[in-house]
Amino acid sequence: xxxxxxxxxxxxxxxxxxxxTPDDQDLAERLRTHAFVSIENAPQESSSGWVEILNPFTSRxxxxxxxxxxxxxxxxxxxxxxxxxxxxKRYLTLAEADLRASxxxxxxxxxxxxxxxxxxxxxxxxxxxxTSVSEAVWFTQEGEVWLAGTGTKERERFEDLWRRTFGxxxxxxxxxxxxxxxxxxxxxPEDLSGLKPAALYGQGxx
Amino acid sequence: MDLVxxxxxxxxxxxxxxxxxxxxxERGAGRVPIEGHGTVEIHFEERMVLxxxxxxxxxxxxxxxxxxxxxxARAALREGxxxxxxxxxxxxxxxxxxxxxxxxxxxMTGVRLIGHRDPFEQxxxxxxxxxxxxxxxxxxxxxxxxxxxxxxxxxxLDPDWPGQELAAxxxxxxxx
Numbered sequence: 001x002x003x004x005x006x007x008x009x010x011x012x013x014x015x016x017x018x019x020x021t022p023d024d025q026d027l028a029e030r031l032r033t034h035a036f037v038s039i040e041n042a043p044q045e046s047s048s049g050w051v052e053i054l055n056p057f058t059s060r061x062x063x064x065x066x067x068x069x070x071x072x073x074x075x076x077x078x079x080x081x082x083x084x085x086x087x088x089k090r091y092l093t094l095a096e097a098d099l100r101a102s103x104x105x106x107x108x109x110x111x112x113x114x115x116x117x118x119x120x121x122x123x124x125x126x127x128x129x130x131t132s133v134s135e136a137v138w139f140t141q142e143g144e145v146w147l148a149g150t151g152t153k154e155r156e157r158f159e160d161l162w163r164r165t166f167g168x169x170x171x172x173x174x175x176x177x178x179x180x181x182x183x184x185x186x187x188x189p190e191d192l193s194g195l196k197p198a199a200l201y202g203q204g205x206x
Numbered sequence: 207m208d209l210v211x212x213x214x215x216x217x218x219x220x221x222x223x224x225x226x227x228x229x230x231x232e233r234g235a236g237r238v239p240i241e242g243h244g245t246v247e248i249h250f251e252e253r254m255v256l257x258x259x260x261x262x263x264x265x266x267x268x269x270x271x272x273x274x275x276x277x278x279a280r281a282a283l284r285e286g287x288x289x290x291x292x293x294x295x296x297x298x299x300x301x302x303x304x305x306x307x308x309x310x311x312x313x314m315t316g317v318r319l320i321g322h323r324d325p326f327e328q329x330x331x332x333x334x335x336x337x338x339x340x341x342x343x344x345x346x347x348x349x350x351x352x353x354x355x356x357x358x359x360x361x362x363l364d365p366d367w368p369g370q371e372l373a374a375x376x377x378x379x380x381x382x
Contacts, residue, residue: 003337003344004336004337004340005336007315007317007318008316008317008318008340009313009314009315009316009317010313010314010317010344010348011311011313012348053337054330054333054334054337068334068337071341073337137341146344150315172311173311173312174213174216174217174220174311175216175217175219175220175309175311175355176212176216176219178312179219179355182352182355182359183359183363184356184359184360184364187360187363191363192363195216195219195363197222198218198222198362198367198372199286200222200225200283200288200372200375200376200379201283201286201376
Protein backbone atom coordinates (compact mmCIF):
# COMPACT_ATOMS: atom_id res chain seq x y z
CA UNK A 1 0.00 0.00 0.00
CA UNK A 2 1.36 3.43 -0.86
CA UNK A 3 3.19 5.17 -3.62
CA UNK A 4 4.68 1.93 -4.94
CA UNK A 5 1.58 -0.22 -5.08
CA UNK A 6 -2.05 -0.53 -4.06
CA UNK A 7 -4.31 2.24 -2.77
CA UNK A 8 -2.67 5.49 -1.70
CA UNK A 9 -3.28 7.74 1.30
CA UNK A 10 -1.95 11.22 0.69
CA UNK A 11 -1.15 14.26 2.83
CA UNK A 12 0.15 17.29 0.98
CA UNK A 13 2.55 19.80 2.50
CA UNK A 14 4.46 22.83 1.40
CA UNK A 15 7.81 23.94 2.78
CA UNK A 16 7.27 26.53 5.50
CA UNK A 17 9.76 28.79 3.75
CA UNK A 18 11.53 28.76 0.41
CA UNK A 19 14.96 27.16 0.64
CA UNK A 20 17.59 26.32 -1.86
CA THR A 21 17.42 22.58 -2.44
CA PRO A 22 20.60 21.00 -1.08
CA ASP A 23 22.78 19.32 -3.69
CA ASP A 24 22.69 15.54 -3.94
CA GLN A 25 25.75 14.96 -1.75
CA ASP A 26 24.38 17.24 0.95
CA LEU A 27 20.98 15.54 0.71
CA ALA A 28 22.61 12.13 1.01
CA GLU A 29 24.55 13.23 4.09
CA ARG A 30 21.45 14.65 5.76
CA LEU A 31 19.46 11.50 5.04
CA ARG A 32 22.25 9.25 6.31
CA THR A 33 22.55 11.33 9.48
CA HIS A 34 18.87 10.70 10.20
CA ALA A 35 18.74 7.21 8.75
CA PHE A 36 16.75 4.49 10.42
CA VAL A 37 18.56 2.61 13.21
CA SER A 38 17.38 -0.91 13.93
CA ILE A 39 16.11 -1.88 17.38
CA GLU A 40 16.18 -5.58 16.56
CA ASN A 41 18.80 -6.29 19.24
CA ALA A 42 18.17 -3.32 21.48
CA PRO A 43 15.63 -3.08 24.31
CA GLN A 44 13.88 -0.08 22.74
CA GLU A 45 10.19 0.42 22.15
CA SER A 46 10.44 2.29 18.86
CA SER A 47 12.77 3.84 16.33
CA SER A 48 12.08 6.06 13.32
CA GLY A 49 14.35 7.18 10.50
CA TRP A 50 14.80 7.50 6.75
CA VAL A 51 15.18 4.51 4.47
CA GLU A 52 15.35 4.20 0.71
CA ILE A 53 11.94 4.24 -0.92
CA LEU A 54 12.60 1.19 -3.10
CA ASN A 55 14.28 -0.78 -0.33
CA PRO A 56 13.06 0.00 3.18
CA PHE A 57 15.76 -2.24 4.66
CA THR A 58 18.64 -0.06 3.48
CA SER A 59 19.79 3.51 4.10
CA ARG A 60 22.80 3.89 1.81
CA UNK A 61 21.24 6.88 0.05
CA UNK A 62 23.34 7.01 -3.06
CA UNK A 63 21.88 9.91 -5.11
CA UNK A 64 20.55 7.56 -7.79
CA UNK A 65 18.58 5.80 -5.02
CA UNK A 66 16.59 8.89 -4.05
CA UNK A 67 16.74 11.25 -7.02
CA UNK A 68 14.04 10.99 -9.70
CA UNK A 69 14.41 14.06 -11.92
CA UNK A 70 13.23 17.05 -9.88
CA UNK A 71 11.88 14.78 -7.17
CA UNK A 72 13.55 13.48 -4.04
CA UNK A 73 12.02 10.19 -2.95
CA UNK A 74 12.43 8.71 0.48
CA UNK A 75 10.56 6.73 3.11
CA UNK A 76 10.05 7.02 6.83
CA UNK A 77 10.48 3.68 8.54
CA UNK A 78 9.21 3.13 12.06
CA UNK A 79 9.89 -0.07 13.95
CA UNK A 80 8.03 -0.59 17.18
CA UNK A 81 7.40 -3.16 19.85
CA UNK A 82 4.23 -3.19 21.86
CA UNK A 83 4.54 -4.66 25.31
CA UNK A 84 1.08 -5.45 26.64
CA UNK A 85 0.53 -4.10 30.19
CA UNK A 86 -0.91 -7.46 31.29
CA UNK A 87 2.28 -9.24 30.16
CA UNK A 88 4.49 -6.78 32.04
CA LYS A 89 2.33 -7.17 35.15
CA ARG A 90 2.58 -10.96 35.04
CA TYR A 91 6.36 -11.07 34.79
CA LEU A 92 6.79 -8.29 37.33
CA THR A 93 4.66 -10.20 39.84
CA LEU A 94 6.79 -13.33 39.31
CA ALA A 95 10.06 -11.37 39.63
CA GLU A 96 8.86 -9.67 42.84
CA ALA A 97 7.92 -13.04 44.31
CA ASP A 98 11.41 -14.41 43.49
CA LEU A 99 13.09 -11.40 45.07
CA ARG A 100 10.94 -11.55 48.19
CA ALA A 101 11.77 -15.22 48.61
CA SER A 102 15.49 -14.38 48.69
CA UNK A 103 15.26 -11.61 51.31
CA UNK A 104 13.61 -11.26 54.71
CA UNK A 105 12.64 -7.64 54.16
CA UNK A 106 9.89 -6.29 51.92
CA UNK A 107 10.77 -4.43 48.71
CA UNK A 108 11.39 -0.71 48.83
CA UNK A 109 9.83 1.63 46.30
CA UNK A 110 13.21 2.08 44.60
CA UNK A 111 13.77 -1.68 44.43
CA UNK A 112 10.36 -2.15 42.89
CA UNK A 113 10.98 0.58 40.29
CA UNK A 114 14.39 -0.89 39.44
CA UNK A 115 12.89 -4.36 39.11
CA UNK A 116 10.13 -3.06 36.85
CA UNK A 117 12.70 -1.43 34.54
CA UNK A 118 14.75 -4.63 34.40
CA UNK A 119 11.73 -6.84 33.66
CA UNK A 120 10.51 -4.40 31.04
CA UNK A 121 13.87 -4.34 29.25
CA UNK A 122 14.11 -8.13 29.35
CA UNK A 123 10.64 -8.50 27.89
CA UNK A 124 11.24 -5.86 25.23
CA UNK A 125 14.17 -7.79 23.76
CA UNK A 126 11.91 -10.85 23.51
CA UNK A 127 9.01 -8.96 21.87
CA UNK A 128 8.88 -9.11 18.05
CA UNK A 129 9.30 -5.87 16.13
CA UNK A 130 6.65 -4.51 13.77
CA THR A 131 7.70 -2.33 10.83
CA SER A 132 5.73 0.40 9.11
CA VAL A 133 6.93 2.39 6.13
CA SER A 134 5.50 5.69 4.87
CA GLU A 135 6.81 6.83 1.52
CA ALA A 136 7.35 10.49 0.73
CA VAL A 137 8.24 12.70 -2.23
CA TRP A 138 9.70 16.17 -2.33
CA PHE A 139 8.87 18.09 -5.50
CA THR A 140 11.86 20.39 -5.24
CA GLN A 141 10.81 22.80 -8.02
CA GLU A 142 7.43 23.43 -6.47
CA GLY A 143 8.33 23.28 -2.78
CA GLU A 144 5.65 20.64 -2.31
CA VAL A 145 6.03 17.48 -0.25
CA TRP A 146 3.77 14.43 -0.18
CA LEU A 147 3.51 11.89 2.57
CA ALA A 148 1.83 8.62 1.67
CA GLY A 149 -0.05 8.53 4.95
CA THR A 150 -2.77 10.40 6.79
CA GLY A 151 -2.50 9.14 10.40
CA THR A 152 -1.98 11.81 13.06
CA LYS A 153 1.04 10.12 14.69
CA GLU A 154 2.47 9.21 11.30
CA ARG A 155 2.26 12.87 10.26
CA GLU A 156 3.81 14.10 13.50
CA ARG A 157 6.75 11.69 13.21
CA PHE A 158 7.27 12.67 9.59
CA GLU A 159 7.05 16.42 10.20
CA ASP A 160 9.45 16.19 13.14
CA LEU A 161 12.05 14.11 11.29
CA TRP A 162 11.74 16.32 8.22
CA ARG A 163 12.42 19.46 10.28
CA ARG A 164 15.43 17.88 11.95
CA THR A 165 16.82 16.61 8.64
CA PHE A 166 16.32 19.60 6.35
CA GLY A 167 16.08 22.46 8.85
CA UNK A 168 12.77 23.68 7.46
CA UNK A 169 9.23 22.92 8.61
CA UNK A 170 6.32 21.57 6.61
CA UNK A 171 2.88 23.16 6.43
CA UNK A 172 -0.08 20.88 5.85
CA UNK A 173 -2.04 22.20 2.87
CA UNK A 174 -5.46 22.58 4.44
CA UNK A 175 -8.11 24.20 2.19
CA UNK A 176 -7.55 27.70 3.61
CA UNK A 177 -3.82 27.60 2.80
CA UNK A 178 -4.44 26.10 -0.62
CA UNK A 179 -6.95 28.91 -1.20
CA UNK A 180 -4.42 31.54 -0.22
CA UNK A 181 -2.19 30.25 -3.04
CA UNK A 182 -4.86 30.32 -5.73
CA UNK A 183 -6.74 33.54 -5.05
CA UNK A 184 -8.63 34.73 -8.12
CA UNK A 185 -7.65 38.00 -9.78
CA UNK A 186 -8.92 40.98 -7.86
CA UNK A 187 -9.26 39.10 -4.55
CA UNK A 188 -6.91 39.70 -1.65
CA PRO A 189 -5.97 37.76 1.48
CA GLU A 190 -8.43 39.88 3.49
CA ASP A 191 -11.31 38.61 1.33
CA LEU A 192 -10.33 35.07 2.18
CA SER A 193 -9.78 35.60 5.89
CA GLY A 194 -13.09 37.46 6.14
CA LEU A 195 -15.04 34.60 4.58
CA LYS A 196 -17.82 33.12 6.76
CA PRO A 197 -19.64 29.82 6.30
CA ALA A 198 -22.52 29.96 3.83
CA ALA A 199 -25.95 28.59 4.62
CA LEU A 200 -26.15 26.20 1.71
CA TYR A 201 -29.78 25.52 2.33
CA GLY A 202 -32.49 27.89 3.51
CA GLN A 203 -31.94 31.33 4.91
CA GLY A 204 -28.72 32.40 6.55
CA UNK A 205 -25.40 33.97 5.87
CA UNK A 206 -24.38 33.93 2.24
CA MET B 207 -3.57 32.10 14.10
CA ASP B 208 -1.90 28.69 14.44
CA LEU B 209 -2.66 25.76 12.19
CA VAL B 210 -5.02 24.01 14.62
CA UNK B 211 -7.17 27.15 14.98
CA UNK B 212 -7.04 27.73 11.25
CA UNK B 213 -8.26 24.19 10.58
CA UNK B 214 -11.12 24.66 13.07
CA UNK B 215 -12.21 28.09 11.94
CA UNK B 216 -11.89 27.58 8.21
CA UNK B 217 -12.89 23.95 7.87
CA UNK B 218 -16.11 25.08 6.21
CA UNK B 219 -14.09 25.88 3.07
CA UNK B 220 -13.35 22.20 2.47
CA UNK B 221 -16.93 21.20 3.31
CA UNK B 222 -18.37 23.79 0.98
CA UNK B 223 -15.94 22.75 -1.74
CA UNK B 224 -17.11 19.12 -1.52
CA UNK B 225 -20.74 20.18 -1.50
CA UNK B 226 -20.21 22.49 -4.48
CA UNK B 227 -18.35 19.71 -6.31
CA UNK B 228 -21.30 17.40 -5.78
CA UNK B 229 -23.63 20.11 -7.08
CA UNK B 230 -21.63 20.85 -10.24
CA UNK B 231 -21.15 17.16 -10.87
CA GLU B 232 -24.92 16.58 -10.77
CA ARG B 233 -25.68 19.73 -12.73
CA GLY B 234 -23.48 18.55 -15.58
CA ALA B 235 -24.47 14.87 -15.35
CA GLY B 236 -21.00 14.10 -14.06
CA ARG B 237 -19.15 16.34 -16.51
CA VAL B 238 -17.38 19.39 -15.17
CA PRO B 239 -15.65 21.78 -17.58
CA ILE B 240 -12.25 23.12 -16.57
CA GLU B 241 -11.02 26.09 -18.54
CA GLY B 242 -7.82 25.31 -20.38
CA HIS B 243 -8.08 21.61 -19.63
CA GLY B 244 -11.31 20.28 -21.10
CA THR B 245 -13.98 18.31 -19.36
CA VAL B 246 -13.39 16.17 -16.33
CA GLU B 247 -15.82 13.55 -15.08
CA ILE B 248 -16.67 13.60 -11.38
CA HIS B 249 -19.03 11.06 -9.89
CA PHE B 250 -19.96 10.77 -6.23
CA GLU B 251 -20.39 7.15 -5.37
CA GLU B 252 -20.51 4.45 -2.70
CA ARG B 253 -19.96 6.55 0.40
CA MET B 254 -20.52 10.04 1.74
CA VAL B 255 -20.19 11.46 5.25
CA LEU B 256 -22.00 14.64 6.27
CA UNK B 257 -21.69 16.45 9.54
CA UNK B 258 -22.71 19.42 11.58
CA UNK B 259 -21.31 20.95 14.76
CA UNK B 260 -17.83 20.77 16.24
CA UNK B 261 -15.99 18.49 18.66
CA UNK B 262 -18.42 17.17 21.31
CA UNK B 263 -21.37 18.60 19.40
CA UNK B 264 -20.37 17.01 16.11
CA UNK B 265 -23.10 14.91 14.49
CA UNK B 266 -22.41 12.81 11.44
CA UNK B 267 -24.48 10.91 8.91
CA UNK B 268 -22.85 8.24 6.76
CA UNK B 269 -24.57 7.25 3.53
CA UNK B 270 -23.16 4.10 2.03
CA UNK B 271 -24.09 1.52 -0.58
CA UNK B 272 -23.19 0.21 -4.01
CA UNK B 273 -26.07 1.90 -5.84
CA UNK B 274 -26.19 4.99 -3.72
CA UNK B 275 -28.61 7.61 -5.03
CA UNK B 276 -27.64 9.93 -2.18
CA UNK B 277 -31.26 10.81 -1.32
CA UNK B 278 -30.44 10.62 2.37
CA ALA B 279 -27.33 12.72 1.85
CA ARG B 280 -29.46 15.43 0.24
CA ALA B 281 -31.90 15.25 3.14
CA ALA B 282 -28.98 15.71 5.54
CA LEU B 283 -27.79 18.72 3.52
CA ARG B 284 -31.25 20.25 3.83
CA GLU B 285 -30.99 19.81 7.59
CA GLY B 286 -27.89 21.98 7.57
CA UNK B 287 -25.22 19.28 7.51
CA UNK B 288 -22.26 19.64 5.19
CA UNK B 289 -20.26 17.09 3.26
CA UNK B 290 -17.13 16.17 5.20
CA UNK B 291 -15.97 13.14 3.23
CA UNK B 292 -16.92 11.64 -0.11
CA UNK B 293 -15.91 8.77 -2.32
CA UNK B 294 -15.33 10.02 -5.86
CA UNK B 295 -14.63 8.64 -9.28
CA UNK B 296 -12.68 11.11 -11.38
CA UNK B 297 -11.91 10.65 -15.07
CA UNK B 298 -9.99 12.86 -17.45
CA UNK B 299 -9.09 11.86 -21.01
CA UNK B 300 -8.00 8.22 -20.71
CA UNK B 301 -7.15 8.39 -16.99
CA UNK B 302 -9.38 7.38 -14.12
CA UNK B 303 -9.03 7.52 -10.35
CA UNK B 304 -11.13 6.53 -7.36
CA UNK B 305 -10.53 8.27 -4.08
CA UNK B 306 -12.02 9.42 -0.81
CA UNK B 307 -11.63 13.16 -0.34
CA UNK B 308 -11.86 14.68 3.15
CA UNK B 309 -12.92 18.25 3.77
CA UNK B 310 -10.60 18.99 6.71
CA UNK B 311 -7.27 18.83 4.93
CA UNK B 312 -8.35 17.75 1.45
CA UNK B 313 -6.56 14.51 2.29
CA MET B 314 -6.97 11.76 -0.22
CA THR B 315 -7.34 8.21 0.99
CA GLY B 316 -8.01 4.94 -0.79
CA VAL B 317 -6.71 6.46 -4.03
CA ARG B 318 -6.82 3.87 -6.77
CA LEU B 319 -5.29 4.44 -10.18
CA ILE B 320 -7.80 2.63 -12.35
CA GLY B 321 -6.35 0.80 -15.31
CA HIS B 322 -2.76 1.21 -14.13
CA ARG B 323 -1.18 -2.21 -14.01
CA ASP B 324 1.82 -2.90 -11.86
CA PRO B 325 4.47 -4.67 -13.94
CA PHE B 326 5.14 -8.28 -13.07
CA GLU B 327 8.91 -7.76 -12.91
CA GLN B 328 10.19 -6.60 -9.58
CA UNK B 329 13.73 -5.46 -10.44
CA UNK B 330 14.99 -2.04 -9.27
CA UNK B 331 14.53 -0.45 -12.70
CA UNK B 332 10.98 -1.74 -13.04
CA UNK B 333 10.19 -0.53 -9.53
CA UNK B 334 11.61 2.92 -10.24
CA UNK B 335 9.63 3.06 -13.48
CA UNK B 336 6.45 2.04 -11.70
CA UNK B 337 7.03 4.67 -9.01
CA UNK B 338 7.53 7.34 -11.67
CA UNK B 339 4.35 6.28 -13.49
CA UNK B 340 2.28 6.26 -10.32
CA UNK B 341 3.64 9.63 -9.18
CA UNK B 342 2.77 11.08 -12.57
CA UNK B 343 -0.81 9.83 -12.29
CA UNK B 344 -1.15 11.09 -8.73
CA UNK B 345 0.25 14.48 -9.72
CA UNK B 346 -2.29 14.69 -12.51
CA UNK B 347 -5.04 13.96 -9.99
CA UNK B 348 -3.85 16.56 -7.45
CA UNK B 349 -3.48 19.15 -10.24
CA UNK B 350 -7.08 18.46 -11.31
CA UNK B 351 -8.37 18.79 -7.76
CA UNK B 352 -6.41 22.04 -7.34
CA UNK B 353 -7.96 23.44 -10.52
CA UNK B 354 -11.44 22.47 -9.34
CA UNK B 355 -10.74 24.07 -5.97
CA UNK B 356 -9.56 27.25 -7.69
CA UNK B 357 -12.82 27.38 -9.73
CA UNK B 358 -14.83 26.93 -6.53
CA UNK B 359 -12.83 29.64 -4.77
CA UNK B 360 -13.32 32.11 -7.62
CA UNK B 361 -17.07 31.58 -7.41
CA UNK B 362 -17.06 31.65 -3.60
CA LEU B 363 -15.23 35.00 -3.50
CA ASP B 364 -17.27 36.49 -6.31
CA PRO B 365 -19.63 39.24 -5.07
CA ASP B 366 -22.33 37.51 -7.15
CA TRP B 367 -21.96 34.24 -5.16
CA PRO B 368 -25.20 34.70 -3.15
CA GLY B 369 -27.33 35.56 -6.17
CA GLN B 370 -25.85 33.03 -8.57
CA GLU B 371 -23.99 29.91 -7.44
CA LEU B 372 -25.41 29.79 -3.92
CA ALA B 373 -28.92 30.40 -5.22
CA ALA B 374 -28.41 27.60 -7.75
CA UNK B 375 -27.18 25.22 -5.02
CA UNK B 376 -30.27 26.02 -2.94
CA UNK B 377 -32.54 25.43 -5.95
CA UNK B 378 -30.81 22.10 -6.61
CA UNK B 379 -31.37 21.04 -3.03
CA UNK B 380 -35.02 22.08 -3.06
CA UNK B 381 -35.70 20.25 -6.31
CA UNK B 382 -33.75 17.10 -5.49
